[in-house]
Amino acid sequence: MQLIKKPLGNGINLYIDTTDKFKTVTVNLYVHNQLAEEATKYALIPSVLKRGSLKIKTYKDMVKYLENLYGTTMTVSVYKKGERHLQQYRLELPQEEYIKENVLEGGVKFLKELVFNPLTEGDAFHKEYVLQEKEVHKNLIDSRINDKTKYAVDRCYEEMCKGEPFAIFELGKSEDLQFIDEKNLYEYYQKCINTLPIDIYVVGNVNPDYIEEIFRKYFAFQREDILNISSPNIYKEVKEVKYVRENLEVTQGKLTLGFRTNVLPNSEEYYALLVYSGVLGGGPFSKLFMNVREKASLAYYAYSRLERFKGLMVVSCGIEIENYNKALDIILKQLKEIEEGNIKDYELDSTKKALYTSLNSMKDNATSKSDYYLSQKIAGTSLDIDEFIKEIAKVTKEDVVEVSKKIKLDTVYFMTGKKEE
Amino acid sequence: MQQIYNERINERIFFQELDNGLKVYIMLKKGYTKQFAIFATHFGSNDSKFVVPGDTEVTEVPDGVAHFLEHKMFEEEEGSIFEEFSRLGASANAYTNFTTTAYLFASTDNFYDNLKLLVKFVQNPYFTDENVEKEKGIIAQEIRMYQDDPNWRVYFNALEALYHVHPVRKDIAGTIESISQINKEILYKCYYTFYHPENMVLFAVGDIDLDKTLNVIRENMRREKKQGEIKRIYPEEPSSVYKKEVVQDMQVSLPLFNLAFKDTDVGVGGKNLLKKSLEIQISLEMAVGRSSDLYEKLYSEGLIDSTFGFDYSGEIDCGYSIIGGQSKDPFKVRDIILTSLKNREFLKSEDFERIKKKYIGKFLRTFNSVDSIAYSFINFYMKDIDLLDYLDVLYNISFEDVTNRLQNHLKEENSVISIVNPIKK
Structure with a gap:
């Protein structure tokens, strides 16, 4: 199956992946931006757009419109890949043959309306919507503390990358909100939709010509001076390991270690790094699972994960607060083991197979597929899933040991309780 | 093999009961890369008091035992089962809920070897x-x-707060105190009672061969005589709620709330339970869903945000609806919702028809992924519901059904509120 590329000629690229597996058609529209000072504004925009458009003026009516398209789902989100800030607008529409009705064009029309045709008053967004969404946005930023597991990882990265764009939280800062109003937000929105690169992925049992035709009908407007998004700096020398403690009302401690990998996302070495991270903490076969959980019974979860685009790696686990030193020692020992070449064939082999399984599984999920294509593009590579698997297959134990030498511990973050001695 | 076919969605499920009582269900998904199999027993955190078939005495076990057993099944004398699955490239997992313990794997290669491993390890406690x-x-x-x-x-x-005595009020994993009482004798006793093939089901889905799949299962199952029914003892649960309000302080930014409604019309499974669940889901959708007037009002008054949501969970012997999210004033949200549910002015047949359409699309999406098919299948199976009946049951629900259901279930006297407040400095 081939991904068909149809540039619409205005900095908007349409990609079509035809497959008859699914009972729905999934459309993902991504807007790319540089992760920078205006992050709060950028993150707020999708929430305001969702409140109402020129033709469908309220959120309630938008939802009704989609419910009438047999419960077409609309998901709007904001996240980051490296120092690229992404808005995602996603629609999933039922396939015609199961509902005896063609809802595709209605869906595309809606997407256009949602992203490019907001409800305005003069040169501004609808005032009330911006006011309300600012309040909601503040709540969402503040409530990041509710999910302790994710919070521990985010905080570790923030401490580690202080002063670098990557430290910016994907939803921005609540302090910024007071300076945002319906006018300056609309002005910024105009700039965004006119100059930011946009990629649209359509996955499903569709006729590519028909898809192109309806997208040309709704999305062929003039745009110019499309922004060129620069790649983040991934090299950084660590002079001294940073130790950070945060005291919260919790019963479990969360130990999180942040590393610089010094590996570029489009380099040959990236595949060795992926295998490295797998051997260290990529599943039940990994050194962290075996040693932190199974042998020492210190944790329920202990894993490592890469941030490909910024060249980072994080190790995280939830432990009894008093076991901080014990867990830290065991984790660092596992890194050392790999560096010294103590990798069992079983560990290497299982890691690779687990990676194949997870890559192959993406073929069965429309949004995973879109995300895979998007990541390829951002990394500056253009491998399909099978080619990616071949790159992993080539990785040897020596490659893993070699890449391990580049990985440097930068920050140790510990979320701990308030009643400490 | 018998088969169940649904024309509307063009899906088919094959079924066979083995001599030892195990029920096997297989679904073919042509073109899918991933295969998925799930082997489940009807034993969950609710089952802490029971009579072993053949015994006369009641056995009572510590809370959290089903979940503990789930963890320990992955260990065998020769080593860890995770290791075996890893060697085969599959990703294995398990979960325990109120009624079920399930073991599963997802693979894209070596399906039959993985299936054999699944069938064998679940039959081999150590x-x-x-x-x-x-x-x-x-x-x-x-x-x-x-x-x-x-x-x-x-x-x-x-x-x-909803339940006086029903075990659903207890945490699935138990407490640190209750699990400290668990020992190997207790685990073996539960194992031999609940992991009998007669009490179990196996579901496999993917682009797989029907006969080969069935043969692998058959050849690796223990031959066993049927053991008869396990008597499960649940305390008599009053229909009233236990207490109206429960509040806890935690490290959160804004109060979180769950407004919960106890379902008092319980004791049915199968199509009736499915029909009831859908009626309640549709009621909730009409009352507080994203397209309701009430959602719009609460949202624009700043009382709720995008974390707001609702759901109905229905087991055979218990059920409850929950409306929840974060809010600066949970009590006010509760009062507004309860008043609206009492007045029922939102009940309009055009909304009903639209919401029904939405549920058709929602059901179709289930069939996009082998994982979600398997999870839904097992979840329904434990309630005697046939997954493929869903659309027919949905089409047959009338506006009156929904109105009646709402009146009897979503009312003040069935409700409780649970709040987690930020810690005061």
Whole structure:
């Protein structure tokens, strides 16, 4: 199956992946931006757009419109890949043959309306919507503390990358909100939709010509001076390991270690790094699972994960607060083991197979597929899933040991309780 | 093999009961890369008091035993089962809920070897004093993780308030105190009672061969005589709620709330339970869903935000609806919702028809992924519901059904509120 590329000629690229597996058609529209000072504004925009458009003026009516398209789902989100800030607008529409009705064009029309045709008053967004969404946005930023597991990882990265764009939280800062109003937000929105690169992925049992035709009908407007998004700096020398403690009302401690990998996302070495991270903490076969959980019974979860685009790696686990030193020692020992070449064939082999399984599984999920294509593009590579698997297959134990030498511990973050001695 | 076919969605499920009582279901998904199999027993956190077939005495076990057993099944004399699955490239997992313990794997290669492994390891318990002791540390950290999760706490606190004695009010993993009482004898006793093929089901889905799949299962199953029914003892649950309000302080930014409604019309499974569940889901959708007037009002008044949501969970012997999210004033949200549910002005047949359409699309989406098919299948199976009946049951629901259901279920006297408040400085 081939991904068909149809540039619409205005900095908007349409990609079509035809497959008859699914009972729905999934459309993902991504807007790319540089992760920078205006992050709060950028993150707020999708929430305001969702409140109402020129033709469908309220959120309630938008939802009704989609419910009438047999419960077409609309998901709007904001996240980051490296120092690229992404808005995602996603629609999933039922396939015609199961509902005896063609809802595709209605869906595309809606997407256009949602992203490019907001409800305005003069040169501004609808005032009330911006006011309300600012309040909601503040709540969402503040409530990041509710999910302790994710919070521990985010905080570790923030401490580690202080002063670098990557430290910016994907939803921005609540302090910024007071300076945002319906006018300056609309002005910024105009700039965004006119100059930011946009990629649209359509996955499903569709006729590519028909898809192109309806997208040309709704999305062929003039745009110019499309922004060129620069790649983040991934090299950084660590002079001294940073130790950070945060005291919260919790019963479990969360130990999180942040590393610089010094590996570029489009380099040959990236595949060795992926295998490295797998051997260290990529599943039940990994050194962290075996040693932190199974042998020492210190944790329920202990894993490592890469941030490909910024060249980072994080190790995280939830432990009894008093076991901080014990867990830290065991984790660092596992890194050392790999560096010294103590990798069992079983560990290497299982890691690779687990990676194949997870890559192959993406073929069965429309949004995973879109995300895979998007990541390829951002990394500056253009491998399909099978080619990616071949790159992993080539990785040897020596490659893993070699890449391990580049990985440097930068920050140790510990979320701990308030009643400490 | 028998088969169940649904024309509307063009899907088919094959079925056979083996001599030892195991029910096997297989679904073919042409073109899918991933295969998925799930082997489940009808044994969950609710089953802590029962009579072993053939016994006369009642057995009572510590809370959290089903979940503990799930953890320990992955260990065998030769080593870890995770290791075996890893060698085959599959990703294996398991879960325990109120009624079910399920073991599963997802693979994209070596499906039949993985299936064989699944069937064999679930039939092969290996518990020692030492390996049981070791697991307590790991599960304790799992319990702590949930203790620090405010969304989990607000939910279980709501169940504790709804129910006087029903075991659904207890945490699935038990407590650090209750799991400390678990030993290998208890685990073996539960194992031999509940892991009999007669009490189990196996579901496999993917681009797989029907006969080969069935043969692998058959050849690796123990031959066993049927054991007869396990008597499960649940205390008599009054229809009233236990307490109206429960509040806990935690490290959160804004109060979280769960407004919960106890379902008092329980004791049915199968199509009736499915019909009831859909009626309640549709009622909730019409009352507080994203397209309702009430959602719009609460949202624009700043009383709720995008974390707001609702759901109905229905088991055969218990059920409850939960409306929840974060809010600066949970009591006000509760009062507004209860008033609206009492007035029922939102009940309009055009909305009903639209919501029904939405549920058709929602059901279709289930069939996009082998994982979600398998999870839904097992979830429904444990309630005697046939997954493929869904659309027919949905089409047959009338506006009157929904109106009546709403009147009897979503009312003030059935409701409780659970709140997690930020810690005051």
